[in-house]
Amino acid sequence: MTKALALDESQYGVRVNCISPGNIWTPLWEELAASTPDPRATVLEGTLAQPMGRMGQPAEVGAAAVFLASGATFCTGMDLFLTGGAELGYGRKASPGTPVDIPPSHW
Helix, strand or coil, rough: CHHHHHHHHHCCCCCCCEEEEECCCCCCHHHHHHHCCCHHHHHHHHCCCCCCCCCCCCHHHHHHHHHHHHCCCCCCCEEEEECCCCCHHHCCCCCCCCCEEECCCCC
16 A cells, blocks of 8 residues: 555655564553453563664654654655564564563553
């Protein structure tokens, strides 16, 4: 849809891009984890799904949106993946020895 809209609207000088976030530490993620039998293990698995060994932060999504809205003036039809590399394969991505930053729990 992003690419189709970008093609359609470019004639009017309108840029169309999208952001595809992965595991971003939000209240929704925390609620999901809290609803599982072992919330800490759920958060750990979500964290280890990123090669960077951490979940993204809402401010990082906001920074990407600001970039697309103001700085990316020659970008259109773009899907910006904010996933910490999670889409690069299956299962755990963090290498042994990668420092892991698990969000603080409230359970």
